[in-house]
Amino acid sequence: MSSPKLLVPEPVIQDRQFTKPLMCGPGPCDLLPSVIEALTKPVISPLCDEYHEVMADIRAGIQYIFQTRSPLVLPISGSGHSGMETIISNLIAPGEILLIPARGIWDDRAYNMATRYGIRTEVIKKAAPWATFTLEDIEPALKEFRPAGLFITHGDSSTGSLQSLKGLGDLCHK
Structure with missing residues (x-):
């Protein structure tokens, strides 16, 4: 029995030469x-x-780096997205509340991940998407919702904003 004719010929793949671009964005970026x-x-x-x-x-x-003596630090071999998924899916149980002060795509991703796992989410927003949150913005939501966790993005590449984390740990413990 003869083999059927191939409709698509075998590709000719060759090594390519290229000029390395200068990459200055948040990723991909040049390597040291x-x-x-x-x-x-x-x-x-x-x-x-x-x-x-x-x-x-x-x-x-x-x-x-984080000045912690806690033995529970998690080096994760993967993207920031995989780290978010690891933390959200393992530290917050279905039905528990995750508070998300949202201002960019990373917070939207956290919301989507959490809801896929059956985690109840409460989102607070500012009028301007690039605006950051103060402790005074977050404290009322912590008191109202009593969440099992707080998800907040430190550096948001989609908005270019840098969220201060100073005092958040104390506020959550309070």
Whole structure:
């Protein structure tokens, strides 16, 4: 029995030469020479001791950056979106409330993720989408809704705004 004729010929794929563009946006972006060098190192497996040693170093760095002694720091190998999904889906249970002071696409994503998991969401907004929230803006919603969690975006690339986080931890504990 003969094989059927292929309707689409096999493609000819060749190496391409290109001029590297200068990328200055939030992503993709240019890599530091040290990062490019690190990409030439051997890939290690999560089954190797070296992998766990590297993860311990990363956790120690995160503890230093955020000045926390908590052993629960989560280095996540993935995009910011995957980190958001990890935290929302594991720390807030279906039926619990997540408060979202919303001002950009990251907060919209958090809302969509939370509602997919059956988490009740309460959203507060400012008149201007790039405006940030004060403690006085957030406190009444915390008192009213008594959420299990607060999702707030620090640096929002869609609006170019930088949200102050100072005092939020104390406000949530209060």
